[in-house]
Amino acid sequence: MKAVVCRDLGLDATAVEVVVPPAMTDTGVRIAVHAIGVSFANLLVIDGKHQNRQAPPFTPGTEVAGIVTQCGPKATLFKAGDRVVAGVKTGGYAEQVVAPEDTVFALPDNVGFDDAVQFPTIYATAYGALVWKAGLQKGETLLVHGAAGGSGLAAVEIGKLLGARVIATAGTALKLQAALEHGADVGINYKEDNFRDKVLALTNGLGADVIFDPVGGKVFDESLRCIAPEGRMIPMGFASGDIPQIPANIVLVKNITIIGLYWGYYMGWARQPMQPGTPKKVRAAFHEMLAWASDGKLRPHTWRKYPMQDFKQALAAVSSREVVGRVVLNP
Known part of the structure; x- marks a missing residue:
């Protein structure tokens, strides 16, 4: 599969490469990615300036939406063919991700993938x-x-x-x-x-x-x-x-x-463990937000869409502060 890989800190050391797809986990959900959220936080991660520092090589990105293709043996909430949106600690700038089931959420049929990637964070x-x-x-x-x-x-x-x-x-x-x-x-x-x-x-x-x-x-x-x-x-x-x-x-x-x-705490990305009941609380919140979106009460604004190979242009737009709403990548 293709993915954006940061071989060293900084955009100059970051490029689209052909890599091995991520391994499945017991409670993982493999997603064929149709849309990826782009944020200023992604740029901070690539530059090594974010609190969630990643050691190169890594693939940045935390917000994806797409279609389930496979589930781990202990994953029970989804099946192949389901439309979903997901948050991942890293690895989102890719054609496939494997996300923990707790941070994958069912997507209403009338909410598009480009809109959906604004929800995980x-x-x-x-x-x-x-x-x-x-x-x-x-x-x-x-x-x-x-x-x-x-x-x-x-x-x-x-x-x-x-x-x-x-x-x-x-x-x-x-x-x-x-x-x-x-x-x-x-x-x-x-x-x-x-x-x-x-x-x-x-x-x-x-x-x-x-x-x-x-x-x-x-x-x-x-x-x-x-x-x-x-x-x-x-x-x-x-x-x-x-x-x-x-x-x-x-x-x-x-x-x-x-x-x-810090929303990452509720997604399991923080150093501290989550309080009991947090995943259930988070899933209820996503159910309500995505229902609002389905009803037209929330209207995510996509300023511009870029193919994944143009990720540097997308990040430059975000860095320039010219963006209204969000920027999206499409693999």
């Missing part, structure tokens, strides 16, 4: 953050930074489904329009306006109840000054390249909660 992170962790309630105000990226659009859509008023920030009119089309009530161009002042004005001085921040840096710092008392802040990424330091005095005097969420 992108929509799942937004769901886990807003539903499980923040407990976002109907009528609350949700502030979403980086609202036109894959994570941001997912948070906008799920926030609206939960009944929140959604304020979106982005750096161009085109990106703000995308956020509005996916459900945001208000858009703020952070390059033209001070989002802190705008959020306070839009909330009668109270601030946002929940803040979803994939940017970090100064955006996080300013967000602490426009969060409502008893608000919940979710620093779920650092696209700015700057990891903020959290001033404990502000957390104290504003009675706010800082929420950590």
Whole structure:
């Protein structure tokens, strides 16, 4: 089969090669891959800068969708021919993957493969953050930074489904329009306006109840000054390249909660073992999200599709920050 192989750290040492298909495991599900999700995290892994460091040689990629071709002897949930979406710790940039059954999920017939690859980490992170962790309630105000990226659009859509008023920030009119089309009530161009002042004005001085921040840096710092008392802040990424330091005095005097969420923990990719019952909880979440997608309530946006051999172009687009939504590879 063909796969993208990183022989040493960095894109210059990464290329499409013909390799031996991955070995089957007792609870594995072999998938003929039709679509692969492309993310900034993939680029960090290739460069050796991600917390989940891989020793070369390896194949990057964590999100795939396709058709089951084989199941391990102890896998009981799927059969050959099933349409599925899956999360894998590594190995996704390939024509075949073998994924643990616990991270493979049945795909509704009317949800396409290209749309599906946004669910294993992108929509799942937004769901886990807003539903499980923040407990976002109907009528609350949700502030979403980086609202036109894959994570941001997912948070906008799920926030609206939960009944929140959604304020979106982005750096161009085109990106703000995308956020509005996916459900945001208000858009703020952070390059033209001070989002802190705008959020306070839009909330009668109270601030946002929940803040979803994939940017970090100064955006996080300013967000602490426009969060409502008893608000919940979710620093779920650092696209700015700057990891903020959290001033404990502000957390104290504003009675706010800082929420950590690493979705890889729920997929079994973390160093710590999962709590009992986690796979069942995760499967229920995917069932709900994919049902929403089937009903047209979630609408993943694919900015562009590339053949797998053009993976470097796809990663360059992601790195340039020009992408609205997600980029997909097709083997």
